[in-house]
Amino acid sequence: MLYEHLSETCLAARIGEGGLSDEALARALEAAGPSLAGLRAAREDGSLPLLGLPGRSDDLAACRPVAAAYRERFADVVVLGTGGSSLGGQALAALAGGGAAAGRPRLHFVDNVDPETFGTLLAGLDLTRTGLLAVSKSGGTAETLAQLFAILPALEAAAGAGDLAGRVTVITEPGPSPLRALAERRGVPCLDHDPGIGGRFSVLSNVGALPAMIAGLDAAALRAGAAAVLDQALAAADPADAPPALGAALSVGLLGERRISQTVLMPYVDRLAAFALWYRQLWAESLGKDGAGTTPIDARGAVDQHSQLQLYLAGPRDKMFTLVRLDTAGAGPSIDPGPAGDEALSYLKGRTLGDLMDAMARATAETLARNGHPIRVIRLARLDEEVLGALLMHFMLETIIAADLLGVNAYDQPAVEESKVLARRYLAGEIQGRAP
Amino acid sequence: MLYEHLSETCLAARIGEGGLSDEALARALEAAGPSLAGLRAAREDGSLPLLGLPGRSDDLAACRPVAAAYRERFADVVVLGTGGSSLGGQALAALAGGGAAAGRPRLHFVDNVDPETFGTLLAGLDLTRTGLLAVSKSGGTAETLAQLFAILPALEAAAGAGDLAGRVTVITEPGPSPLRALAERRGVPCLDHDPGIGGRFSVLSNVGALPAMIAGLDAAALRAGAAAVLDQALAAADPADAPPALGAALSVGLLGERRISQTVLMPYVDRLAAFALWYRQLWAESLGKDGAGTTPIDARGAVDQHSQLQLYLAGPRDKMFTLVRLDTAGAGPSIDPGPAGDEALSYLKGRTLGDLMDAMARATAETLARNGHPIRVIRLARLDEEVLGALLMHFMLETIIAADLLGVNAYDQPAVEESKVLARRYLAGEIQGRAP
Structure with missing residues (x-):
């Protein structure tokens, strides 16, 4: 039921010149079935304490x-x-x-x-x-x-x-x-x-x-939000009805069919900037092994419209996008230019800062979709512990299922050991090393 | 002369299984010649006020x-x-x-x-x-x-x-x-x-x-540092002796020869985290057009060794790396475990926090190079206005030369106009738009 606050519009990720074909999506979703079944079993037998x-x-x-x-x-x-x-x-x-x-x-x-x-x-x-x-x-x-x-x-x-x-x-x-x-x-x-x-x-x-x-x-409340997402995902008879499975299928399908090697998480909410960094670790460390994985990129709306959007829209078609919108229409202080205001600013008349944030998010999502980039939007009616817990569980499940689809172990990080050992040996004075 | 504080080790970017061949580097450097000549002319005639x-x-x-x-x-x-x-x-x-x-x-x-x-x-x-x-x-x-x-x-x-x-x-x-x-x-x-x-x-x-x-x-002092880098780059008879031209040639060469589509800037200095975000805009907006460009990624050493390094080392070979090290050996508080300390921690004996940061940077650079990833290291003996000015000018020149090599205009950002117009129309109530 938390998905009332977490509704996803995945359509643009499937259609359009840069999107995923129905066939490729169906294949990826079918492959997600056993992954969901594995999660169900793990919840039953307690083998995955996270659940x-x-x-x-x-x-x-x-x-x-x-x-x-x-x-x-x-x-x-x-x-x-x-x-x-x-x-x-x-x-x-x-x-x-x-x-x-x-x-x-x-x-x-x-x-x-x-x-x-x-x-x-x-x-x-x-x-x-x-x-x-x-x-x-x-x-x-x-x-x-x-x-x-x-x-x-x-x-x-x-x-x-x-x-x-x-x-x-x-x-x-x-x-x-x-x-x-x-x-x-x-x-x-x-x-x-x-x-x-x-x-x-x-x-x-x-x-x-x-x-x-x-x-x-x-x-x-965080856990209650997480529980709602988990329950819905594991109750779904069809992987297409389990949003984390759908998300994973889109990512892995787009990588296979369209060489989409980067995935951008762009919340239009400052309080979710740290969440995007959390997600960046989750996705990178869980999937980046055996030559597999895609690069997670944390972006901030609306700021990065003035930094990254040019590349996103007109650079190589190697990215998929997840925008997170919070309903901020009408929120915050007035940005009305006032009666003496410039005619060029009439579009701000009667508006608030939250209206502007809202319009930016909608416009960017629409523009990415119009230009054929794979995009989904997660809309939040509010942001509190329950909704954040739901988001966290959603992306943990999506990552685990994506790892299954890629055939890698979501839970280890074997590659980082080499540099840890080397750093200790430098510190211990065992080796001088060439200083690069 | 600022390059005393800004010495680059580009070797690992050229050799190794993931590196650039000498032939491809030579071709890219040759193409950078006219770009440098253009910068020289622009400084003379004042057509590029930045210079x-x-x-x-x-x-x-x-x-x-x-x-x-x-x-x-x-x-x-x-x-x-x-x-x-x-x-x-x-x-x-x-x-x-x-x-x-x-x-x-x-x-x-x-x-x-x-x-x-x-x-x-x-x-x-x-x-x-x-x-x-x-x-x-x-x-x-x-x-x-x-x-x-x-x-x-x-x-x-x-x-x-x-x-x-x-x-x-x-x-x-x-x-x-x-x-x-x-x-x-x-x-x-x-x-x-x-x-x-x-x-x-x-x-x-x-x-x-x-x-x-x-x-x-x-x-x-910022400008003095920038001037030193600019002077050296434009005075170089051979593009290989102009570090910004060498950097641009490596990036564009690796993209062409090795499909290296992402470039990671990873300073091991917290005070350079905002600098990396500045660079991220510079590189993305200047190069991301006409389907060209590579994705700039800001990372933080040593933190992201616990977040992104697994992907960097063992994920797809689609990244080049620029590590920025500040000489912090001996700096900061002691991290000595003390006489009652654990034997497993003897490697920290007599060390400081700065020693640890230094060892982490060296170990990560060495590990990336050993694993055949294209990497360069910029070493800073100190970090002050002069050195930061040098870094800023270095990366602006590198970006401009890379744009020339890619055949795009470094100075415009035409793609972002569409979403700006759309946002204004949403705000003005001219269109409702479907709410994605």
Whole structure:
């Protein structure tokens, strides 16, 4: 039923000079059948814990006291982590807005190891009123441990060593790891990262839910939205009636039939910019292997009309587009030029900023379609926890099904190990390496 | 001489299984000869005003009193504009850091028309201490005018209508336009946008320089860095000795010989994230026409090793890579695990956050090269106005030469007009359109 708020117009992706033929779509949809059946079975037998998350509440109960204490005690909360340990939280926190609102901590997601950024952040924090959350599934991520070692001395100096337990929380897998060992040594509480849920699929777990709850969001509503999408997709008798299967079939079909090698996600909602970055990891890391995959591109409407639209419209025909529109008609401040206004601006008369955003989204979608580019539009009547949860589940399912259609494993990322090992050897001084 | 700080290792882009053959590179470089000659001629005869900017100071003198007054008077400065009217300023302002430093205004670049973002920003500003800068080359950009109409009533209410002149500055082309008419009606001072410099090439003009000066940067040093790169490129007898020509030849050569349709710019420096977005517009809008062009992709090191590297290494071989490294070895806080540290973390012993960033950049570059992906590395010994100016000029020249090699006009963007017209007609109520 969430699809009332998430209706997709996929038609333009199928027809038009750059679109997908009915035959190719039918073939891809048929191939998606076994994938959906596999998801149904996995939900039944619990072999894919992601699918069980929407029905759980025990793990949220474990987050609740931590979130409440952080909200009560801290002006700032620093979330350490990178990749899937950070992007989900960022996508959720963006929904709560910039943190200027009274009565809740500002969230700072530190996902890089740039010393300049780190120094600037530290200089701006009152560490006596700052809480820390460190997230690493394996417990051995070099960046996250480095962030922690870099900030702990300052935090201890400001707060007193004995008090670290209430100021730091760790999310990591059960079992021994450097991060868990450190936490135990310092008396810092650990929440368990589900070992069966990879980082890029962890947004609905405590990895995303705890920062979201600190930001004041309703994590149960997120899961309710996700549950509605999951239920509808798995209940569909025909893959064409399961929107994530349809989306995956379009992507993979367009790659095969039209060499569409790039997929652009372009929300016309600033609060979904971080969501698009989350999606960019999900799609790239799940599908980009064995020479397969397409390149996910995050774009921002309406801004990128003044940056990327020229290329999208008139460059190589190698992209498909997903526009996400929020119904903003009539919202926001007036942009009426007023009685003394310029005649050339009469089109703004009686309009609001939200009307303009709405018109831009409609015009771009229409223009891409008219020019024969494969496009679909996801329309949101509102944007809240339930709708965002629905979007997150939709794209996780679409990605898993696309991986099945491409014949790759959605859940691993074997290629990145080589550079990790190399970086450690450089640091350990084992090899000098030529400096490229 | 700036290339001391901007040395490129292009070797890996030429050799290896995914690289460019010597023959194809030689052909592309030969074709770049006339392009360089054209740039030389254009500098001589003044037909490309961009090339004259590094030698000018009159326009900076006109910016100086405005910047000084804004710095003296305002706690916040809102820069209204979109696309090329905003991205250059954002790229420069990022060099100055987050605005937490004492004694200078915080800069807010408003480049979208999201009513929610707008409302959040307004709610957080003390408008009695807020200055405005509105930038639109044509003076008719719908988004920028809408932003202005949305904020002016609030600014007037806070500041008193008579005082608008000192609080608002406009940058727009000479000649009649809605923005200039509005400015004249309200007694707001206008600085001239050079009509011969398109938005995406305007970063070194007052469009970028004024926000940069408000942020406390040295605009003359920016231009000095740009001049050094320009001089070296145009002085080169052989295109192979002109780094922007070499870069363009590699891109276009790889597209032709290897179907490399995407180009990834990945700085391992957070302060260059906005620079990568600036480049993304420059490359896309300049080359994406007549079915030509390659897709520019902005990535962030080291973060995107946990998001995109799997795809980059093991997905389709359709990308070339430009990594930008800053020498950060030894910089930043210690990440030493300490005497009680885990044995598995011994590689962090005695290291700093900057060492880790450095090792990540080296390891990723090396791994991409080892796996036969075309890659070049730009190494920066330091990052200041001079080096950033050099980078900006390098990529503008590379883009212009690439356009020549592709046979497209680098300076227009004809395709975006259709959706602009359509948006205005939706707003004017002339057509309802089907709502996609």
